[in-house]
Structures are given as C-alpha cells and as structure tokens.
Amino acid sequence: MSQKNGGNIGSLKNVVKFCCALAYKEQQNEKIIKIDKNHLRTDELNFNQKVKQYYFQEFMKVNREDHDIREINPVKNERYNRLYEMVEVVETLLTDYQKNIISIGELRKKLTMELNRSLDIIVYHEEKHEENDLISNIYLETVENTLKIMESTYGIKYYGNTSKILTKVLLFFRNNIDTISNDYNYIRIEKIKNIIGKELSKSLVISEKIINNLESNLDYELNTVVQVIMILYVFTMMSTESTSINAIIVAHGYSTASSISSVANQLYGEFIFEAFDMPIDIGPSEVKDKIKNYLSKVDTSKGTIILVDMGSLININSELEEVLEGDLGVINNITTNIALDIAGRIINGEDVENMITGIEKNNPLMCKFIKSKEKKKAILTTCISGIGTAKKLKKLLKECIGDADIEIKEYDYASLNLKGKDDKIFSDYDVKLIITTTKLEIDGVKSILLHDLINGDCDEIFFHVLKDVTINKNIDNIKQDIIKMFSMDNLISRLTILNPNKIINEVETIIVGYERTLDKRFNVDLKITLYIHTSILIERLMLKQGLTFIEEEELKYKEENSNFIRISQDIFKGVIDEYNLEIPLKEIYIIQSIIESRIGKLGL
Known part of the structure; x- marks a missing residue:
C-alpha cells in the first residue's frame, strides 16, 4: 500500500x-x-x-x-496496472453521472484528469523502442487524416499535438499486444459504451467513427483500453453535450447532405448534424435502415429533427416511430441557410415544436411536427421463481385494483436484474412501480417487496402511484382487498394447487430447519418470502417443472456451495420422501439467494 x-x-x-x-x-x-x-x-x-x-x-x-x-x-510493466485501473475508474465516474451524483462539468473534469494520468504513463514515460520510422509515419499520417475528417465533418477541433499523442497510444499497444489482455475489460467497455450511448451519445458516435477509420486503415483491431482512451479523448475535446436534440440531414446525391452538415458543424464548432447521403444507386429503404440504426443508438428523448430535400422523404416519420422517444420534426426543401438557422436554434436550446413553428413563419417550407406518443403507465410484477408466479401475482393485483388506466404486467426477474433500465419494457411503458418477491433495485424506478405490500409498509408508495391513475374503486376498498387477497392462506391457495393448511405446516418445518441449521432467526419479511417461494417450489416439483441450471453453471454452483446443498437436501428430506420428489440445484440456489439477500453471505 x-x-x-x-x-x-x-x-x-x-x-x-x-x-x-x-x-x-x-x-x-x-x-x-x-x-x-x-x-x-x-x-x-x-x-x-x-x-x-x-x-x-x-x-x-x-x-x-x-x-x-x-x-x-x-x-x-506497472503501466498495465494503471491502464486497467483507469477503465474501472471511468466506469465508476460514468455510473455516478448516470445516477446524478456528479454533474456534467465534474464528469468532464474528472475524466480529463484520469485521461491525463494514463497518457502521462504511455506517452511521456514510455520506454524507448526500436520503432520503425516508416511504421511510425504511417500511424501518424493515418491519425492526422482521421482527425481532419472528424473536424471537417463534425466541427470537432483538435490541436497540433493530438495526432502525436494518439499515435503514441496506438504504437504502445501495438508493441505490447501480446501482454495486454483484450478480453479482460470487454464487459466493462460494453457497459461504458452503453452509458455513454444513453447519456453522451454524440461523443460515442464520433469516437466509434474514429476507431472504425483507424482499424480499417491500420488493418488491426484496437485493444479495448485504446477504445476507452479514444472515447475519453473525444469527450474532452467536445466543448459541450448541451445540443441534446438529434439533428439529421437526409439528401439525394453522393455528398449533398454531408456538405451541408459539414458547413454547419464547422461554423458552430460543434457536432450538431449527422448526414445521410442517398446516392442514386442506393435504395431509399437502405438509407432509412441506416437512419433507424443510428437513432436506436442515441438518446432521442429530448427530440429529433430531420431535414430532407424532397417531398418523398417528408413522411419518413412513419418508419422511425419504434426507435424514437421524444418529439419529431421534419422539414422539407433543405438548404444550407435553413440548416444554419436550425443549428442556431438548437444551440440556443429551443425545443422541436418551437423550431418548427419558427421555421414555418419565416420560410415557405413543408414541415411536420409529430408529438411523442405518451407511454402507457404500468405496474410490473416479478418473481425470482419464474414468470408463472409473476402472472398469478398480476391476477391478484388486478382483482384488488379493478378497472384502471394503468396496465399490470408480469415480467421476467432475471431480465430486469440483468439489464435494469435498459430493458425494452422501459422504452415500451412508463413503468411506475415494480412489485417483486425478492429485492430488486433499478435506478429511477420505484420497487416494493411483496411482503411490504402485504404488511402495509409501502402503502404511501403504492397509493401515490395510483393517485394519478383513473380508477373505479376508492382507495379504502383497494386497501381492504389487498389485506384479504394477500392473506397467507389465500395467497398460497391462489398461487398453488396445493392444500394451504397442509402445505403451510410443511413449509414452516422447512423454514425452521434453515433457522436452526444456520443458527439464524429470520425476520417476518424473510419468512413470508420463503413461505410463498417454497410453496410454489413444491408445486413445481410435483408438476415435474423444477428450475434447472445449464451444465456449466451447475458444476460451478455445486463446487462452491456443497455445504448449503447438503443442508438443504437434509431439510427437504421429509417433503422429498413424502411426495417422491427430486429437488434440482437451481431451486436450492434460489433459496440461498433469497436468504443471503436478507441476512448477508452465509459463511459455510
């Protein structure tokens, strides 16, 4: 240390x-x-x-x-340690920005410091290599040409030493390609790209174009750490990310759109327009697919404006609805003058609707404004045990709430836990609340545990969600129905085909067995969760529908958790013998996950 x-x-x-x-x-x-x-x-x-x-x-x-x-x-080489540590720091900073812990200004400052530390190691403390002058010159020329293209296309200015610094970065990783693992940071780089794509999408668009151009001209795949450095360098070179409205120019010809967007971007010194040229030998559907692909990767929530050169493209909005979140404006008969007018309005912070209104007043153009569709409100029910239980919880909840203009949907727990806010459900619905049997945290989304709903501990959150929803039942009636529907006897009888009186006693024996063996007293909420989960588990086993691992996962779990497996098999022995069942390891894993989510890692 x-x-x-x-x-x-x-x-x-x-x-x-x-x-x-x-x-x-x-x-x-x-x-x-x-x-x-x-x-x-x-x-x-x-x-x-x-x-x-x-x-x-x-x-x-x-x-x-x-x-x-x-x-x-x-x-x-201790430099490798520092570079891989940089990737971890970048991931942490971007996550903090995404959670609004730090501002865009603080993020830019801290990422610049992090980048400078890493470049100091690579560029200024680099060991001398017998570098081939021809190779060095080829790399330098390729980097300079790439940066010139980015400057002329997107208005991103670069300074004299930028090309030399990036060239040294590329040569450093080229010289050490055998010692630097390219797989080590793959997951982190994908997460970094994902965050930047959502929050700072214009930086990612330009850095990926630089990376693709360099890989194509140098004929080798850039290391993941190089990609992080390129992304950071672009972000720190861009003066602002305030131009959050996406602006696109689509025009017929080999370079019409590119020429107009290039002029606007260079004059304002910012990346405002992305260009899509439509050469005569390329069909409109191919260009539209490229536009859809582009818009699917950037943040469209603040609005998108599309400038086109012919009336045939004015209805392009119908093919883009599935990838757009915010308002959309389409302007026909584009000229350089109109593009500069729009660019100025974007820089000044006008929204799409005001831009369209202002342009229509001053120019005889055909314009369209399409208001973003309001997403349907939704409450999600989910369960670690599987979608079947989530469906039954949904049915119970619908009976409690009655007719309302909010949809109740069952959803896969694993998908929500893995993807978080990036799951497709959040682009399709305005998710107001998640009701889950096991702890689930997603930034910006309220979630409550089923046992808290049953106990009334989350009444304030639950009924606040219903406050803005049109419902036919009053709140007091809904409260009474929840108490009735979610009583333990009714819950188990509705969630399973088993006799609730018999199964509750058997499940209680199992839970007490875990408490005694682990020498832990489970609190009420953990017991309720285990009552529900274990009852459904036994039903699944009776129906021969037990959850199973894939082979590799099962071997790994078995190797690392042999004690808990043995304990569980002993505790379930009575039920297994009585009903002639087999309990798969995946089911034991879920029980372990539920227990550890409440009381911490078991030291077995």
Whole structure:
C-alpha cells in the first residue's frame, strides 16, 4: 500500500494473485494452502525484507495443464496496472453521472484528469523502442487524416499535438499486444459504451467513427483500453453535450447532405448534424435502415429533427416511430441557410415544436411536427421463481385494483436484474412501480417487496402511484382487498394447487430447519418470502417443472456451495420422501439467494 507509482490497487491485486499461485503450486495436495511472506520472494535481488515497503508491479499468466501448474510467467510493466485501473475508474465516474451524483462539468473534469494520468504513463514515460520510422509515419499520417475528417465533418477541433499523442497510444499497444489482455475489460467497455450511448451519445458516435477509420486503415483491431482512451479523448475535446436534440440531414446525391452538415458543424464548432447521403444507386429503404440504426443508438428523448430535400422523404416519420422517444420534426426543401438557422436554434436550446413553428413563419417550407406518443403507465410484477408466479401475482393485483388506466404486467426477474433500465419494457411503458418477491433495485424506478405490500409498509408508495391513475374503486376498498387477497392462506391457495393448511405446516418445518441449521432467526419479511417461494417450489416439483441450471453453471454452483446443498437436501428430506420428489440445484440456489439477500453471505 506504500507504493508511490500509479496503479497501486492493480499492483496489490497482482501480489495476492501471485502469492496464491506460488503457494498452490507448492501445496497442491494439501487440504489447506498456507501463504506466508516467503511467497513474495520472487526475486532475491529486488526483494526487500521490510515487507510493508515491498511492492510487486506485474501482471501474471498462470498456465494449468493436466490439473497441475506448469508455469508462472510475470509480465514486467506497472503501466498495465494503471491502464486497467483507469477503465474501472471511468466506469465508476460514468455510473455516478448516470445516477446524478456528479454533474456534467465534474464528469468532464474528472475524466480529463484520469485521461491525463494514463497518457502521462504511455506517452511521456514510455520506454524507448526500436520503432520503425516508416511504421511510425504511417500511424501518424493515418491519425492526422482521421482527425481532419472528424473536424471537417463534425466541427470537432483538435490541436497540433493530438495526432502525436494518439499515435503514441496506438504504437504502445501495438508493441505490447501480446501482454495486454483484450478480453479482460470487454464487459466493462460494453457497459461504458452503453452509458455513454444513453447519456453522451454524440461523443460515442464520433469516437466509434474514429476507431472504425483507424482499424480499417491500420488493418488491426484496437485493444479495448485504446477504445476507452479514444472515447475519453473525444469527450474532452467536445466543448459541450448541451445540443441534446438529434439533428439529421437526409439528401439525394453522393455528398449533398454531408456538405451541408459539414458547413454547419464547422461554423458552430460543434457536432450538431449527422448526414445521410442517398446516392442514386442506393435504395431509399437502405438509407432509412441506416437512419433507424443510428437513432436506436442515441438518446432521442429530448427530440429529433430531420431535414430532407424532397417531398418523398417528408413522411419518413412513419418508419422511425419504434426507435424514437421524444418529439419529431421534419422539414422539407433543405438548404444550407435553413440548416444554419436550425443549428442556431438548437444551440440556443429551443425545443422541436418551437423550431418548427419558427421555421414555418419565416420560410415557405413543408414541415411536420409529430408529438411523442405518451407511454402507457404500468405496474410490473416479478418473481425470482419464474414468470408463472409473476402472472398469478398480476391476477391478484388486478382483482384488488379493478378497472384502471394503468396496465399490470408480469415480467421476467432475471431480465430486469440483468439489464435494469435498459430493458425494452422501459422504452415500451412508463413503468411506475415494480412489485417483486425478492429485492430488486433499478435506478429511477420505484420497487416494493411483496411482503411490504402485504404488511402495509409501502402503502404511501403504492397509493401515490395510483393517485394519478383513473380508477373505479376508492382507495379504502383497494386497501381492504389487498389485506384479504394477500392473506397467507389465500395467497398460497391462489398461487398453488396445493392444500394451504397442509402445505403451510410443511413449509414452516422447512423454514425452521434453515433457522436452526444456520443458527439464524429470520425476520417476518424473510419468512413470508420463503413461505410463498417454497410453496410454489413444491408445486413445481410435483408438476415435474423444477428450475434447472445449464451444465456449466451447475458444476460451478455445486463446487462452491456443497455445504448449503447438503443442508438443504437434509431439510427437504421429509417433503422429498413424502411426495417422491427430486429437488434440482437451481431451486436450492434460489433459496440461498433469497436468504443471503436478507441476512448477508452465509459463511459455510
């Protein structure tokens, strides 16, 4: 921890990994592997007996063959640690911005600092390579040409040393391509792109064009860390992301749209217009598909305006509705003068409707304004046990609420948990509330646990959602129906085909078994969740519909949770013997997840 160099967190990770690898190599046949300070002694000349002052700044490759470690290969360069740490920091900062924890100004400042630290390592502290002058010049020329294209097309100005810095970045990763894992950050880079695509989409559009141009001309795929650096560089070069309205120019000819958009972007020094040229030999449907693909990747919630050159394109809105969220304006007979007028209005913060009104007053043009469709309000019901339970909860809730102008929909728990706000349901519906049997947190969306609804602990949230909904029943009647419908006996009888009196006793025995074996007292909300889940689980097993893992997941779970599996099989033995059932490991995994979501990780 006393390391002064960059990348101390990544270095510390590698110390732990390396020590574990060495200890495992020496003690593979031992039941317990012991690690001591001797495992830090990888280099007698450099090892400092004062362990707290010693630091190890290398990535390791550990090769395993025939269940035996054959090789531990240190790759010596602490710069890699810093670069991978940068990706983690960028992801955290973008997530904070997405959650409104930091402002766009703070984000720009912190990302600029992070970028500068990484470039300092790559560019200014780079080790001397016997670099081929021809290769260096080719890279430099390619980068300069790419940046010139971006400046002339999108108005993004770059400074003299930019091309040299980006060239050094590319050469650094080219020289070290064998030692830098391209898979390591794949998930993170996709998450970063996803956040930027939603929140700062224009930066992503330009950086991806730069990346594609460089990959095409240099004939190699850029490392994921390079892609992060390119995205950050573009974001810090762009003066603002305030032009949140998407503006598109579509015109017939090989470069008509590109020429007009280029003039406007350069004059204002900002990326305002994206151009779509329609050469005579390309069909309109192909261009429309490109436009749809573009709009599907950017944030359209603030509105979109499309400038076209012929009346045949004025009705393009009908083919774009599925990818648009905000208002849409279409203006026919585009000219450079009109494009500059629109660009100025966008810079000044006018909305789409006011732009269309202002343009129509001053110009004899055919314009269309299409108000964004209001999404239907919805309440989602979901359950970790599966969609079947969510459907039954939906039916119960509909009976409680009665006729109302809000839709109640069952939805897959795994999809919501994995995708969060990016799930398609949120683009199709205005989701006001999620009712779930297991904890589920999605930024910007209210969610309540089923047991809180039953206990009345979330009445304020639930009835606030219904306040803006037209309903035929009064609130007091809805409250009474919820108490009646969601009583434990009624809930289990409605959710399962089993005898509620018998099944409740059997489930209670199972829950008490877990409390005794784990030496934990479950609170009321956890017990209610387990009552509901276990009742439905037993019904699934009777119907031969138990949930199962795919083979690889099952092996991994079995290897890591053998104690909990054994405990569960013992606890369920009475039910299994009585009904001649088999309990799949996936069902045990779900019970473990429910328990750990309330009381924390089980140390078994």
